Amino acid sequence: MIKLLRFLKPFAWSVAAVLVLVLLQSLADLYLPTLMSDIVDIGIVNGDNQYVLRIGGLMLLFAAGSALCMITASFLSSRVATGLGRNLRSMVFSRVESYSLHEFDQLGTASLITRTTNDITQIQQVLVVMMRMMVSAPMMSIGGIIMAVSKDAVLSLVFVVVLPVLAGTILLIFRKGVPLFKAMQVNLDKLNRVVREGLTGIRVVRAFNRLDHERERFLAANSDLTGTAIKVNKLMAVLMPVMMLVMNLSTIAIVWFGGIRVDHGDMQVGDMMAFLQYAMQIMFSLIMISFMFIMLPRAEASAVRINEVLDIVPEIKDAEKVKHAAGQRGFVEFKNVTFSYPGAEQPAISNISFTAGPGEVTAIIGGTGSGKSTLINLIPRFYDIDRGSILIDGVDVREMSQAGLRAKIGLVPQNAVLFTGTIADNIRYGKEDAADEEVRRAAETAQATEFITGMKDGFDSVIAQGGTNVSGGQKQRLAIARALVRRPEIYVFDDALSALDYKTDARLRAALRKETADAAVLIVAQRVSTVMGADRIIVMEEGKIAGIGSHRELLDTCEVYREIVFSQLSGEEIA
Numbered sequence: 001m002i003k004l005l006r007f008l009k010p011f012a013w014s015v016a017a018v019l020v021l022v023l024l025q026s027l028a029d030l031y032l033p034t035l036m037s038d039i040v041d042i043g044i045v046n047g048d049n050q051y052v053l054r055i056g057g058l059m060l061l062f063a064a065g066s067a068l069c070m071i072t073a074s075f076l077s078s079r080v081a082t083g084l085g086r087n088l089r090s091m092v093f094s095r096v097e098s099y100s101l102h103e104f105d106q107l108g109t110a111s112l113i114t115r116t117t118n119d120i121t122q123i124q125q126v127l128v129v130m131m132r133m134m135v136s137a138p139m140m141s142i143g144g145i146i147m148a149v150s151k152d153a154v155l156s157l158v159f160v161v162v163l164p165v166l167a168g169t170i171l172l173i174f175r176k177g178v179p180l181f182k183a184m185q186v187n188l189d190k191l192n193r194v195v196r197e198g199l200t201g202i203r204v205v206r207a208f209n210r211l212d213h214e215r216e217r218f219l220a221a222n223s224d225l226t227g228t229a230i231k232v233n234k235l236m237a238v239l240m241p242v243m244m245l246v247m248n249l250s251t252i253a254i255v256w257f258g259g260i261r262v263d264h265g266d267m268q269v270g271d272m273m274a275f276l277q278y279a280m281q282i283m284f285s286l287i288m289i290s291f292m293f294i295m296l297p298r299a300e301a302s303a304v305r306i307n308e309v310l311d312i313v314p315e316i317k318d319a320e321k322v323k324h325a326a327g328q329r330g331f332v333e334f335k336n337v338t339f340s341y342p343g344a345e346q347p348a349i350s351n352i353s354f355t356a357g358p359g360e361v362t363a364i365i366g367g368t369g370s371g372k373s374t375l376i377n378l379i380p381r382f383y384d385i386d387r388g389s390i391l392i393d394g395v396d397v398r399e400m401s402q403a404g405l406r407a408k409i410g411l412v413p414q415n416a417v418l419f420t421g422t423i424a425d426n427i428r429y430g431k432e433d434a435a436d437e438e439v440r441r442a443a444e445t446a447q448a449t450e451f452i453t454g455m456k457d458g459f460d461s462v463i464a465q466g467g468t469n470v471s472g473g474q475k476q477r478l479a480i481a482r483a484l485v486r487r488p489e490i491y492v493f494d495d496a497l498s499a500l501d502y503k504t505d506a507r508l509r510a511a512l513r514k515e516t517a518d519a520a521v522l523i524v525a526q527r528v529s530t531v532m533g534a535d536r537i538i539v540m541e542e543g544k545i546a547g548i549g550s551h552r553e554l555l556d557t558c559e560v561y562r563e564i565v566f567s568q569l570s571g572e573e574i575a
């Protein structure tokens with residue numbers, strides 16, 4: 001939590017103002033009982049109405065001042081906390097954006113969402129209370145004790161019994177509460193994960209009649225969270241009555257012993273009344289401290305989770321001195337590249353070497369899990385390789401800026417992801433300032449115009465969240481148009497034509513040839529018909545290159561390729 005407070009720097013003046021205002025409010029509140037005791041002991045006892053009115057007026061003035069300080073402090077503290085929440089959210093968001101895919105997997109999407117929303121709200125809430133209590137609670141309790149002792153030192157002995165009881169209760173609750181609050185955040189993460197999976201996978205859940213299973217998973221996660229929340233609330237339920245009991249018993253003790261002292265003439269009635277008020281102020285501030293202790297562990301648990309996100313230093317960073325490719329365009333070279341996923345025993349790909357140039361189509365084919373997507377994902381530097389080097393236009397990708405590198409690439413991922421917005425918005429995602437004509441041309445090449453114009457609002461038709469209102473093949477074509485519109489140097493299609501029928505696939509590849517005359521095209525595919533016409537085909541097997549060459553060459557030299565071809569094509573098609 002302390003670590004997060006460094007982000008309060010931009011609000012230093014407001015925080016200082018809150019602390020000063022709370023200090024003034026506490027001083028005014030501490031002075032009020034003394035004024036009241038003066039009214040009783042001097043004004044009422046001597047029948048001096050003038051004095052009662054004068055001091056009464058003074059009391060009103062102090063009370064009004066105290067209220068004004070409180071309102072302003074509340075306003076400022078809320079503004080600071082909300083501002084800090086806003087800043088933290090954007091810091092967490094931009095840090096997560098800079099994560100490599102490995103770091104993303106490390107924390108998980110559900111947890112990252114809870115951390116960005118719920119955890120930061122916890123911090124926000126506790127900050128509002130903390131800013132006001134930090135000064136007022138110690139001030140009121142210590143100041144209250146001093147004032148009470150100054151009224152009657154002997155009667156203050158009551159505190160020797162009361163305060164340790166209160167402090168003990170608070171400590172006990174603190175020790176029991178901390179683990180529970182931590183558990184609650186973890187339970188919340190789990191619940192979010194289950195809800196997210198259940199909702200995003202709703203089609204699969206229904207198709208496999210797994211609604212009951214999902215419901216059970218949800219109920220289990222929900223009751224875990226409820227169970228912990230009930231335990232926490234039980235603890236809180238004990239706290240309040242115990243505090244009230246101690247307070248009421250103290251009031252009885254003060255009135256009892258104070259009455260005896262007044263009877264013996266050792267104390268004045270007004271002083272006893274003031275003493276009683278000070279005792280209340282002390283105990284109330286202790287209750288406030290205990291509330292702070294209750295909120296702190298919860299905020300602490302949240303702070304740890306937020307710091308975890310902020311402390312992860314992305315593995316993939318730009319080099320201090322970035323290099324720019326001079327003169328070349330559309331060259332990709334893999335030199336003895338070996339890469340293993342973090343924690344994996346075997347490399348996902350090893351010793352991969354090939355070169356692709358502008359105007360050439362390089363196809364990558366191979367069995368599932370043979371490393372095709374892994375190879376492709378290394379080009380935009382989603383992961384850093386273990387050995388070897390990947391050169392784009394003659395420069396190692398690790399020496400380029402990530403933004404510069406990715407600006408050269410038009411990626412169409414395996415699962416086409418669309419964003420909420422219109423079709424035109426989604427295509428423009430590839431190039432923000434693309435003119436209408438460019439958008440239309442990209443859609444034309446991607447063979448998407450027909451279905452787009454068939455829609456009610458054409459290019460302005462709205463894509464639902466997650467692209468659920470378009471078919472798989474339409475989604476893929478929009479993802480292709482998005483890559484085409486930026487006219488990159490390197491096109492990377494990761495199994496991106498799989499949802500298209502043979503005819504559309506062929507038409508699209510023919511249209512692509514014209515558009516990509518000065519760019520390198522890398523296509524991962526499962527279908528031989530998609531790769532046959534490529535200038536170069538790379539055959540992958542268990543992370544290694546089993547063969548490389550044209551369709552004809554590979555038919556003669558590569559057994560793995562022959563197997564794939566014979567499993568898919570008839571004799572005539574092969575020739």
Ligand SMILES: Nc1ncnc2c1ncn2[C@@H]1O[C@H](COP(=O)(O)OP(=O)(O)OP(=O)(O)O)[C@@H](O)[C@H]1O
Pocket residue numbers: 341342344348366367368369370371372373374375
């Ligand atoms: N994020 C990841 N973390 C750990 N291992 C991974 C990860 N992604 C893939 N792998 C592993 O790396 C190997 C290669 O996977 P890859 O996705 O590159 O295969 P692929 O040839 O593209 O398969 P497919 O055709 O089924 O998409 C597989 O053994 C897979 O289990």
